Amino acid sequence: MPSVQPPTEDSASSVEGTSHALLAFLQSQSQNTLTRLYQKPSSCLSIFRLLGPLERQLVMNLLWLESAIPAPTMAAWVTSEGKKAYEIALSVLSRLHVLPQYTVKLALNVTFKTSLRQAITGGGTSGSFGAPAEKDGKHPTPSIETLDTYALERWETILHYMVSSGTGRNPTKPSQGVLYLLQRSGLMANAHGPSLQITSSGFQFLLHNPHAQLWELLLQYLRMAEERQMDLVEVLSFLFMLSTMELGRDYSVEHLSPTQTAMLEDLRDYGIIWQRKPSSKRFSPTRLATTLTSSSPPLPTSSGSGADGQRQGFIILETNYRLYAYTDNPLQTAVLNLFVTLKSRFPNLVVGAITRDSVKKALANGITADQIISYLTTHAHPQMRKNVPRTHRTKQKPLLPVTVQDQIRLWELEKNRVKSQEGYLYTAFASQADYEYVLNYAKQLDVVLWESSAKRCFFGSLEGHPNIRGFIERRAAGKS
């Protein structure tokens, strides 16, 4: 049995370790766009929060300085083990144009500096944190529960539509705008007939955490915004404004630009904002909006799954591949159904088993073994976490039974038993010496994939062919 290497880092740390998806998008934008974006204090504050800890500290070190400081002075603050992280942080900041140049002297982008200072000290006239709406006696501000229920319902409608698209059942359809977004992002496609089918990236999407899912859709929205001739800066600053707003408060639409007013409709469909009616002069951000740049969970407790079922996790996995999920949420059940053979259902419990067939089906859908394992880990029941002794935490004692983890990975490896590679077969060498001479040359180039001296032939990769061919031709020419 081949040994299975556990992944070097678990899912939680790999999500945190990589920088935010939005930063990569921002880095691809022009300097002009970014500088315009940095005019809003709320945008600067949100971008600042998305940065890594060391980058944040560097920005803060430079924020209150009036003049540029020489690079060696700043480098003196970094310990020897932090040198590499420091270099990376500088290059990230420079690609964001927050730190335009860092080789000789360090100074923040002037626009960014002014705006972030204003965000921290307050004041100014930018109004970028959202104009609060006047008190309205007739229609009181919706309560936080109302907003949570609304956001959750909208969000689960989207996910539920995706997960059950292939099963023949007909769940509630999200709005046309959402469907278009799902199609454009490649999460769903109408490959077979008119109705949309979930794609393999769509299956992978379902296993992400809500925060990552939300940003994946929003990034797609941003890319679409460019095509729809919307001003990207307006779109981004509106998203950032939403992320700095306060839950349970309503804001006026009066100071929004036309682009931003147009966005209200889309964002309403995703459940990011709430409006009493489309023509309403006010809107309230939901928890999906206010947690855009934070690490707190963007969705409240899942409907019906108990007080804190969602956050606490609900899955118990045993060494005999049996799985018990304490949930009555149809979405969670549907997601589990992607890689579990469900056996029986009770009002608050779903029992199933992870089988070769169920995992094969998931793998065929494009889900990877690591995604299944990370989904099971993040949603593990507190009872399973209890079994992990505190002292062993540092040694990364696995939460899930090792047998099951290994088996899921082995099933994935089964899929990859045959690997194909293009290349050329070299045969019919005149003599053994000839054969070995060419083979040696090919080996030096490291292009030999397979060889058989008995049959006097070898197989070389595609890249190596021009060289080998040239070599044989030169040799033939030399002989004659």
Place this chain on the structure above:
Amino acid sequence: MDKASHLSVILDLSPTQWQLSAQSNVSHPLTLSTFVSHLLAFLNAHMACKDDNSLAVFGALPGKSVMLYSTTTPMDEKAVAADANTYRPFKILDTTITQTILDQIESISDNDVEAPIDIVGALTKSLCYINRVTNPANSRSEDATLLPDPRILIVSVSPDQSSSYISVMNSIFSAQKLKVTIDVCKLHVADSVFLQQAAHLTGGSYISIERPDALLQFLMMSFLPPPSIRQLISVPTQDKIDFRAACFCHKNIVDIGFVCSVCLSIFCQPVPVCSTCQTKFPMKTLLRLKAAHPHTPPPGTPPLRSGTPANSLPRSTSIAPGGTPRQVSNGNPNMLPVARSNTSATR
């Protein structure tokens, strides 16, 4: 690495010291209001770093200590007007802290002004607060990664009160146990012996700020990085630490003290009976110690290093030869003269 961090700030709000600090004959005058505006920018920056960072501010006033602000206590939402130009959590923080500082200073009566500043009270309160934050009673998940990374910043303007030596040391040991880093920002007055030790023993940094006009930059560069970042960014630590202790009898800071060999109490002069554990010391040792150490260190004792390098913990400079404590054998208890003992206040 990138997890939430908790910051408790202890403000020394001594009216006398702030009055002195604001006077124009000081080389760099700093008024309380300028200081508060710098501080608020720093606190906002801490809150800006991460959405789930938490903050608690304690004020040390003459004779009492109060909590000025914390992110966990619900605030009166209506009291703070909504404003499109300011991030609302910052606005709430700024308004509340300014208001509570004003209220507290107003409420100081003339009789109280000269009372000693209750730094220890504030320190203890903040430790209790951190204990509550890091050990939530109702949390069933024991996931240590979710808990914030706590630290305390003491902004001090008053000189040491030697009477609080034991309580300060006990707080330091509690902080060590809770894995809390104590940072000290000292303004104007001479170095504080006890706070230097607090910062050193908990792995924090002690910075005496001579140029208060650059206060904000000092705060940002030295006190903003949470302990997890300090492996990468070096924060200044002091290279010389005053390790002297205060005696238990007169609460004086002593260069050379005498330690009871039974309970480790420190005295500034040889005493016949230990005031803490009632151990009687033999007359012979007492006389010898008195003869050897009236006021000058005895020959053979190395000169006292009041500024000992931080990395070499000073040992007792000389130990009187003699028997072991009475409880152990038949020998007589001795008073041991020491320069300073790290463990002397653990009792």
